[in-house]
Amino acid sequence: MPYLQFKGKTAIETYHHAVPHHSLEFVPELSILAEGEQPSLEGNLIIEGDNILALKALLPTHAGRIKCIYIDPPYNTGNEKWVYNDNLTQPQFKEWIGQTVGKEGEDATRHDKWCCMMYPRLQLLKELLHPEGVILVSIDDNEAPNLRLIMDEVFDYSNFIAQLVWEKGRKNDAKLFSVGHEYMVVYAKSKETLRKLGTVWREPKPGAQEIWDHYVELRRKHGDDDVAMEDDLRLWYSALPGNHPSKALARYRHVDRWGPWRDRDISWPGGGGPRYDVPHPKTLQPCRVPERGWGFATSAKMQQQIDLGLVVFREDHTEPPFRKAHLRPIPDELDEDTDAPVAEDEEGDEGNGAVGMQVMPSVIYKQSQVAVKHLRNMMGTKVFENPKDHEVLTRVIGYCTAPGDIILDSFAGSGTTGHAVLQLNHDPGSNRRFILVQLRHDTKDQQAKGQNICASITRERIRRAIAGYAYTTEKRNRVRVEGLGGSFAYARLSDKPLFGEYRDLGDALPAYEDLARYVFYTETSRQWDTSGIDRASGRIGEHAGASYYLLYEPSQQEDRGLDIDFLKRVAAEDRNTRLVVYHEKLWIHRDDLRRWESETGKALRAMQIPFHLR
Numbered sequence: 375m376p377y378l379q380f381k382g383k384t385a386i387e388t389y390h391h392a393v394p395h396h397s398l399e400f401v402p403e404l405s406i407l408a409e410g411e412q413p414s415l416e417g418n419l420i421i422e423g424d425n426i427l428a429l430k431a432l433l434p435t436h437a438g439r440i441k442c443i444y445i446d447p448p449y450n451t452g453n454e455k456w457v458y459n460d461n462l463t464q465p466q467f468k469e470w471i472g473q474t475v476g477k478e479g480e481d482a483t484r485h486d487k488w489c490c491m492m493y494p495r496l497q498l499l500k501e502l503l504h505p506e507g508v509i510l511v512s513i514d515d516n517e518a519p520n521l522r523l524i525m526d527e528v529f530d531y532s533n534f535i536a537q538l539v540w541e542k543g544r545k546n547d548a549k550l551f552s553v554g555h556e557y558m559v560v561y562a563k564s565k566e567t568l569r570k571l572g573t574v575w576r577e578p579k580p581g582a583q584e585i586w587d588h589y590v591e592l593r594r595k596h597g598d599d600d601v602a603m604e605d606d607l608r609l610w611y612s613a614l615p616g617n618h619p620s621k622a623l624a625r626y627r628h629v630d631r632w633g634p635w636r637d638r639d640i641s642w643p644g645g646g647g648p649r650y651d652v653p654h655p656k657t658l659q660p661c662r663v664p665e666r667g668w669g670f671a672t673s674a675k676m677q678q679q680i681d682l683g684l685v686v687f688r689e690d691h692t693e694p695p696f697r698k699a700h701l702r703p704i705p706d707e708l709d710e711d712t713d714a715p716v717a718e719d720e721e722g723d724e725g726n727g728a729v730g731m732q733v734m735p736s737v738i739y740k741q742s743q744v745a746v747k748h749l750r751n752m753m754g755t756k757v758f759e760n761p762k763d764h765e766v767l768t769r770v771i772g773y774c775t776a777p778g779d780i781i782l783d784s785f786a787g788s789g790t791t792g793h794a795v796l797q798l799n800h801d802p803g804s805n806r807r808f809i810l811v812q813l814r815h816d817t818k819d820q821q822a823k824g825q826n827i828c829a830s831i832t833r834e835r836i837r838r839a840i841a842g843y844a845y846t847t848e849k850r851n852r853v854r855v856e857g858l859g860g861s862f863a864y865a866r867l868s869d870k871p872l873f874g875e876y877r878d879l880g881d882a883l884p885a886y887e888d889l890a891r892y893v894f895y896t897e898t899s900r901q902w903d904t905s906g907i908d909r910a911s912g913r914i915g916e917h918a919g920a921s922y923y924l925l926y927e928p929s930q931q932e933d934r935g936l937d938i939d940f941l942k943r944v945a946a947e948d949r950n951t952r953l954v955v956y957h958e959k960l961w962i963h964r965d966d967l968r969r970w971e972s973e974t975g976k977a978l979r980a981m982q983i984p985f986h987l988r
Contacts, residue, residue, distance in 0.1 A: 375531055378523035381486035383493070385464050390497040393430045394871035396423075397888040404829060404864035406837055413863035418792070420836065421811045422828040423867035425784040426460060428811040429498035431867060434895035434902055436809070440502045441779035442771055443509040444791050446762055449556075450488045450516045452477025455817040458487045460494070474818060488517055489524060495784065496528045502782065503563040506571065508535065508774050512762065514556040525561055535560040540766070542742035558738075558770070575734070577773050581619030582730020585626060585701060589634050603629045623730070626701050630683065637686065638699035641666040652676055654691035661691045669697065682706050702729045734773050740766050749788055751845040752838050752855075757831050758788040767794035777804045786810035786828075789835040796839050796858040808862075810836075829864075836862060873987065883928040890914040890924050893956050893987070897922055911943065912955075920952040926983055927958070935959030936980055938966070945974045953978040956986070 398421065400413035407413065415435050421428045448456040458470045467490075475484050499509060509529070513521050518537075526534065538558040545552045562568055588610055589603070596602040604627060611624040625636035641647060647667020651660040670676040679685050679697070684707050687695045700707065745763035750756050771781055771794050783791035795808040812828040815821040842857030872884045872892060884892075886909065894902040898917040906915035912923040912934065923944075925934035936957040944953060953976060960980060971977060981987075 375526060376523065377527055378489065378520060380489040380520075381483055382462075382464070382466060382490045385462055385467070386460075386490050386493050389460070389462060390426075390430075390494040390501075393426055393494065393498070394873065395892055396427050396431050396867040396871050397884065398428075398431050398865040399868055401864045401866055404833060405862065406840060407861045407863065411861060413865070415863075415865075416807075418795075418807050418860060418862035419809045420786070420789075420792070420828065420833055420862055420864050421809065421867070422814055422826070422864070423811070424459065424813060425811045426495055426498065427867050429495065429502065429784055432809070433498070433501060434891040436780070436782075437501050437895065437899060437901065438504055439780055439901065440782045440809075441504045441507045442775045442781045443499050443503060443507070444512075444767065444771065444781065444783050445499070445509075445785045446512040446783075446787060446790075447492060447785050448475075448488070449514045450475065450484060451514070452480070452484070455819065457816075457818060458491060460491065485517070485520060489520055492521070493524055493528070496524060499782075499784065500528055500563070505563055505567050506573065507563045509561050509563075510538075510770065510774075511559045512540075512556060513559060515553070518557055518559070521559055525559060529561040529563070533562045533565050535562055535565065536736055538770075539737045541737060541739045554742075575773050576731035577734050577769065579623060579730035579732045581621070581623050582701060584620045585623060585634055586729045589629065589701075592629075600629045607634065623701075628698075630698070632700050632702070632704050634701040635698045638697040640664065640669045640685065640695060640697045642669050648672070650676075652680075652695070654687055656687075657691045659691040661687070662694050664694045679706070703731075734769075738766060738770075745790075749835070751853075752835060752843055753831070754845070761788040762790040764790045764793040764797060767791055768797045771795065771806075772798050775806060777806060780807045780809065782809045782811075784811040786812040786832050789832040789839075792832075792836045792862075793839045796836070796860050799860060800858045833864060873984065883930070886924070886926060886928055889926060889928075893924055894922055896987075897954060911947070912940075913948070916950060919950055920954060921948050921950040923953065923955040923957075925955065925957040933958040935961040937961040941967075941970050941978075945970070945976070948976075951976050954981065955979070956981045956983055958983050 398415065401422075402413060405413050411417075421431075448454045450456075452475075455474050457472060457474050459472065460467065461471060470483070470487055470490075475481060475487050478484065481487075503509060509525075511521060511525070522534075522537070538560065539555050540558060541555045543554045545554050589607070592603045592606050596606070607629065608627055611621065611627065614621045626634040628635050628637075641664035643666070645666040647664075647669060648671055649663050649667050650673045652663075652668070652673070653659065654661050668676060670679065676685070684698045685695050686698060698707065740763050742760070742763070744765075745761050746756070748764070749758060749761045767790055771791070775781060781791060781795050786792070789810060789812075792808045792810050795806050798804050798806055810832060812832045814826050814828055816827055820827060838857075840857050840860045840862075842855055844852060844854045846852055870882055872888060887904070887907075890907065891902045894900070894915050894917075900917055903915060907913070912925045914922050914924050916922065921944075925936060925940070927934050934957065936955055936959070938961075940955075941962070955978060957980060960982060967978065967980070
């Protein structure tokens with residue numbers, strides 16, 4: 375596999391390990407919570423601060439839990455005025471820090487800076503991603519080749535899923551080609567895991583539900599008279615307006631006991647399929663075998679489909695029969711049972727039995743100005759350059775996630791991802807959650823103006839999506855948009871990291887819960903469940919047969935030590951035989967500790983604070 379080399383790579387390959395750990399501090403006055411609801415890291419969350427610090431701060435609570443990551447990083451066009459701010463110690467980075475990244479031809483290291491910015495963030499995002507999770511990254515041609523190589527390295531090229539094309543509209547002033555598209559690069563944490571789980575993504579076909587609803591009405595009207603239903607269904611299709619989404623599905627004009635169906639090719643996709651005799655029910659002669667072979671691996675499977683009424687024979691045996699493809703597929707007609715690959719020209723009817731499901735194509739068509747106008751209507755004025763379209767993200771996120779999943783966007787910008795999640799949650803039964811991370815300032819201009827992008831744009835957009843908003847149309851009509859409902863906690867990164875410059879606890883000692891969360895995560899790589907804490911005994915939780923203790927007081931005047939009383943209590947109360955104890959002081963001789971281990975059959979690993987903190 376080829377690897378991308380860029381200036382500074384050797385320094386940033388392991389930088390994600392050295393990023394200082396900050397705690398998250400809630401800001402109640404900027405949170406939008408239901409009555410009686412307390413700020414929590416388990417609900418919707420907006421984090422104000424540098425995303426690399428925020429991602430590190432999320433690891434103790436969210437490592438391996440994020441089902442979908444969508445990010446829209448700087449495209450590095452030279453017009454975004456983004457600033458490189460990662461505080462590495464090497465001289466070349468000192469020259470970059472705080473400097474606006476320039477245009478092509480003006481900044482010889484602009485691509486190096488972009489790669490150095492992205493690499494450690496992708497490393498942390500990978501740690502946060504669920505084993506079944508996916509990451510989608512928006513990008514354009516300026517950095518798309520570099521992004522693919524970096525993601526091949528971080529996520530492994532075998533986990534590449536697709537590079538979606540988002541066509542946003544033609545540029546009529548182009549001198550050569552009109553390039554109006556960008557990309558979404560999609561990788562899995564593990565495609566092998568998705569394969570073993572049999573993961574299949576599908577989305578509803580536009581107009582399919584309307585057809586099904588009309589079919590239900592016709593069934594009530596005509597009972598078992600399928601012919602009468604087909605006649606009425608054809609009349610209904612013909613009466614639809616030309617732009618009605620159901621019009622495109624008019625091939626579903628036949629009806630049987632399982633609902634509307636259309637004809638579908640019965641041959642093996644790509645050719646090379648099996649060849650065996652299929653007798654015609656009238657002539658009793660073998661039907662002509664399709665050039666590509668039958669679509670079912672054995673004659674027994676073919677006969678099963680015939681017995682179910684899912685194969686339709688023609689007038690005689692001189693032409694192959696065809697398959698039925700129902701608007702709501704039944705399990706017996708799904709492609710998983712045919713042993714044949716899915717044909718590239720098929721519509722993706724092999725869904726999970728829901729009404730009119732389809733595979734999402736790799737090209738998305740949506741004019742970019744729609745999102746610009748929508749955000750302007752929401753906010754009352756233009757507040758953000760090039761916002762993403764929340765309807766497109768609603769579609770994409772809904773396609774590859776399920777209710778209850780957590781979606782993370784660490785380049786939140788105008789908050790489109792959060793809006794998309796709220797839109798998905800407006801449907802009954804959906805309870806997805808979002809985490810949005812946004813810097814206070816994206817550019818030096820914003821910093822000079824004292825503009826807080828996260829509070830004034832990201833948060834405000836989400837607030838309005840929840841509560842509703844009104845705007846005036848070009849024709850001076852007043853329009854009210856109802857709110858989607860929901861809530862979120864707003865948090866900021868602590869001013870100082872959890873540890874001091876020399877890996878001590880610094881002057882401002884971390885809170886007990888913050889240090890406990892960090893210790894438990896670094897020991898177990900698992901999120902910390904606060905319900906397992908016993909502050910009096912120091913027990914902060916257990917994992918894989920081991921108990922973890924933190925003997926610590928956030929006070930300059932008081933220390934907690936590991937002593938004989940602690941050992942006696944643990945021997946009597948803790949059933950686990952393996953103990954890990956982080957302590958400020960050790961008030962027992964190590965020989966006595968070894969003797970206690972021998973007498974109790976327990977193994978204790980003593981870790982002194984701060985020296986043994988990782």
